[in-house]
Amino acid sequence: MKLLVTGGAGYIGSIVAGRLAAGGHEVVVLDNLRQGHRQAVPAGAKLVVADLLDPDAVGAALAQGFDAVLHFAALALVGESATNPERYYRTNIGGTLNLLEAMRAAEVRRLVFSSTCAVYGEPDEVPMPESTPTRPTSAYGRTKLAVDWMIGDFCRAHGLGAVSLRYFNVAGASGGLGEDHDPETHLIPNILRAALGANPFVQIFGTDYPTRDGTAIRDYIHIEDLSDAHVLALQAVRENEHQIYNLGNGNGFSVREVVSATHEVTGVEVKTREAPRRPGDPPELVAASALIRRELGWEPRKPGLEEMVADAWAFAQEHPNGYSE
Numbered sequence: 001m002k003l004l005v006t007g008g009a010g011y012i013g014s015i016v017a018g019r020l021a022a023g024g025h026e027v028v029v030l031d032n033l034r035q036g037h038r039q040a041v042p043a044g045a046k047l048v049v050a051d052l053l054d055p056d057a058v059g060a061a062l063a064q065g066f067d068a069v070l071h072f073a074a075l076a077l078v079g080e081s082a083t084n085p086e087r088y089y090r091t092n093i094g095g096t097l098n099l100l101e102a103m104r105a106a107e108v109r110r111l112v113f114s115s116t117c118a119v120y121g122e123p124d125e126v127p128m129p130e131s132t133p134t135r136p137t138s139a140y141g142r143t144k145l146a147v148d149w150m151i152g153d154f155c156r157a158h159g160l161g162a163v164s165l166r167y168f169n170v171a172g173a174s175g176g177l178g179e180d181h182d183p184e185t186h187l188i189p190n191i192l193r194a195a196l197g198a199n200p201f202v203q204i205f206g207t208d209y210p211t212r213d214g215t216a217i218r219d220y221i222h223i224e225d226l227s228d229a230h231v232l233a234l235q236a237v238r239e240n241e242h243q244i245y246n247l248g249n250g251n252g253f254s255v256r257e258v259v260s261a262t263h264e265v266t267g268v269e270v271k272t273r274e275a276p277r278r279p280g281d282p283p284e285l286v287a288a289s290a291l292i293r294r295e296l297g298w299e300p301r302k303p304g305l306e307e308m309v310a311d312a313w314a315f316a317q318e319h320p321n322g323y324s325e
Contacts, residue, residue, distance in 0.1 A: 007073030009036025018042030052095030068110035178315030206277035248287030
């Protein structure tokens with residue numbers, strides 16, 4: 001198939017694009033390179049530098065003819081979305097609307113969307129099934145939920161077929177590609193930066209949660225397992241339907257457990273500094289994945305935290321300054 005991958009120069013998009021290209025698909029990456037990296041575009045993929053907020057550029061890209069789109073391009077910093085919500089609504093919702101309209105004009109009827117479990121907010125039950133009420137607590141989560149609604153409406157009105165994958169923390173690296181954000185807000189790469197000496201310590205936000213060690217618990221999924229899910233989702237798209245799947249290991253890891261696993265992998269004991277809870281951070285967020293396992297046959301091949309950290313550590317050692325080296 002000929003596939004367009006938006007945000008394909010970013011962490012998740014680039015590795016999924018690489019998996020698709022290695023599988024024999026013709027892959028075109030569309031990215032504005034503000035957050036993505038030209039060096040992350042995988043071998044075998046063509047790069048189109050364009051912004052989803054430019055409808056003419058998006059229309060011209062889609063006019064090349066595609067069988068499907070995998071949509072990763074988005075702003076994704078929860079804190080920033082609180083202080084600059086207009087940027088998130090404009091980019092995440094407006095950009096996706098431009099994409100959907102260009103897909104309709106070009107008669108591209110298959111879409112896989114990178115959604116998030118942040119659409120659920122603070123859940124009443126953990127792990128979270130797809131039936132969990134959607135009560136996002138951040139502008140980021142609300143924009144992602146609005147995009148899910150918009151995709152559903154396009155499916156019903158215009159014959160689009162789509163799958164949304166809702167997941168939380170992605171970790172690891174694959175094929176020489178890995179995580180390089182500025183600013184970096186994710187726990188594992190920040191711990192690894194401390195292990196390399198780039199950060200003096202790692203902050204632990206909240207040590208008084210009602211969890212097994214007092215720190216927040218989160219679901220982590222290996223980037224390669226996530227890539228597998230996107231390939232299966234692409235194959236499962238059905239015209240006129242919008243399918244939604246939660247994606248996770250079903251096992252949560254606490255912040256202290258992540259720090260401990262990183263110590264085991266790297267051999268470096270990273271200094272930590274305790275800090276107050278961040279507003280809106282729930283004690284535990286774990287995604288239930290029974291539905292995607294049952295309907296699409298997805299199973300994680302690398303569910304262990306140490307394996308995720310080890311792959312991320314290999315990338316961090318090869319790229320201590322990220323893709324800028």
